[in-house]
Amino acid sequence: MLKSIANDIRQQFDYGNKITRLIMLNSVIFILINLVRLGFTVSAGFQYDARFDDVVRFFSLSSYLVYTATHPWVLLTHMFLHVGFWHFLFNMLFLHWFGRIVGDFIGDHRVVPLYLMAGLFGGLIYLLFAPLVNAGDSYAYGASASVMGFVIASGLLAPDYNMRLLLIGDVKLKYIVLVLILLDLFGIAGMDNTGGRVAHLGGVVFGWIFITMLRQGTDPTIPVNRFFDWGARLVSGRRRPVRPRKSPKVFMRHSSVPASHRSHSEMARASNRSPKSDIRNEAPDYQERLDAILDKIKDKGYESLSAEEKEFLFIASKK
Numbered sequence: 001m002l003k004s005i006a007n008d009i010r011q012q013f014d015y016g017n018k019i020t021r022l023i024m025l026n027s028v029i030f031i032l033i034n035l036v037r038l039g040f041t042v043s044a045g046f047q048y049d050a051r052f053d054d055v056v057r058f059f060s061l062s063s064y065l066v067y068t069a070t071h072p073w074v075l076l077t078h079m080f081l082h083v084g085f086w087h088f089l090f091n092m093l094f095l096h097w098f099g100r101i102v103g104d105f106i107g108d109h110r111v112v113p114l115y116l117m118a119g120l121f122g123g124l125i126y127l128l129f130a131p132l133v134n135a136g137d138s139y140a141y142g143a144s145a146s147v148m149g150f151v152i153a154s155g156l157l158a159p160d161y162n163m164r165l166l167l168i169g170d171v172k173l174k175y176i177v178l179v180l181i182l183l184d185l186f187g188i189a190g191m192d193n194t195g196g197r198v199a200h201l202g203g204v205v206f207g208w209i210f211i212t213m214l215r216q217g218t219d220p221t222i223p224v225n226r227f228f229d230w231g232a233r234l235v236s237g238r239r240r241p242v243r244p245r246k247s248p249k250v251f252m253r254h255s256s257v258p259a260s261h262r263s264h265s266e267m268a269r270a271s272n273r274s275p276k277s278d279i280r281n282e283a284p285d286y287q288e289r290l291d292a293i294l295d296k297i298k299d300k301g302y303e304s305l306s307a308e309e310k311e312f313l314f315i316a317s318k319k
Contacts, residue, residue: 009024059074065127099111113225117221145202149203153208
C-alpha cells in the first residue's frame with residue numbers, strides 16, 4: 001500500500017502543474033512537523049512539551065529582528081510551515097482555487113515565483129509592523145501571504161469569473177476577493193492576529209504590483225526563473241546556458257465578435273511571444289479555439305472543461 005501511495009505522489013509531482021507541486025510540498029512539511037509534535041508529546045508522557053515551540057520558531061519569522069537576521073532561512077521556510085489543521089486546509093484550498101486561475105491566465109512558469117515573492121513581501125511587512133502591534137516577541141508562519149497574492153491576482157485577471165460557493169451559488173470573483181480583504185482589515189481593527197493579517201495585506205499589495213508590472217510589459221518572475229534554471233543546471237551538471245524568457249505584457253483578449261455581442265468583461269492573459277509572434281499573427285483556428293475555451297471558463301468554470309480542452313489550455317499557457 002505504501003509503495004502504491006508513493007508512486008501516486010511521485011506521478012502527481014512529475015506531471016502535475018506548479019500549484020499541485022506547491023500543495024504537495026506544503027502537505028509533506030505539514031505531516032512532518034506534526035509527526036515531530038507527536039514524538040515530543042509521546043516522549044513527554046502525553047503532556048505538552050515546550051521543545052516543540054522551539055522547533056516551530058526555528059523555521060518562523062520573529063518580530064525580534066535580531067533573531068530573523070541571525071536565522072535568514074526563516075524568510076523562506078516560514079511560508080511553507082503549518083501546524084494547525086484548519087490553517088493548513090484553508091490555505092491549501094485557497095491556493096488550489098485561486099492559484100489555478102492565475103496559472104491558466106499568466107502561465108504555469110510564473111506560479112512559484114509569485115508564491116515566493118508574495119510570501120517574502122508579506123513577511124517583510126510583518127517584520128516592519130509586528131514590533132508596533134505586539135508588546136513582546138512574536139513569530140509568524142504559514143502560506144497566507146502567498147495565497148493572498150494569488151487571490152488578488154486572480155481578481156485582477158478575471159473579476160467576472162464565477163465561482164460556485166456552498167449554500168450560496170455562483171458569485172463573481174471580484175466580490176469574493178473584496179470580502180477576503182475586508183475580513184483581514186476587520187481583523188486588524190479587532191486586534192485579532194494583527195501581525196498575521198498585516199502580512200496577508202502585504203501579499204495583497206504585492207499581487208497587485210505583480211499583475212500591474214506584467215500588464216506594463218515587465219515580468220518580475222524572470223530573475224527568479226533564471227535562478228531556478230541556474231540551480232537546475234548546477235544540480236544536473238549541465239553547462240549549456242538556458243535562453244532567458246522574454247518579458248511579456250499581459251494582453252487583453254479582443255474577440256472578432258462585434259462589440260454589441262461581446263461579454264461584459266475581457267479576460268487578461270499573459271504570453272511569452274516576442275513582437276513577431278504577436279497574438280494577431282497566430283492561426284485563426286487556434287485563436288478561435290482558445291477564445292472559446294476562455295469564454296467557457298468564464299461562464300461555467302474551469303471544471304466544465306473536457307480533458308482535451310484542459311490539455312490545450314495547459315499547452316497554450318506555456319507558449
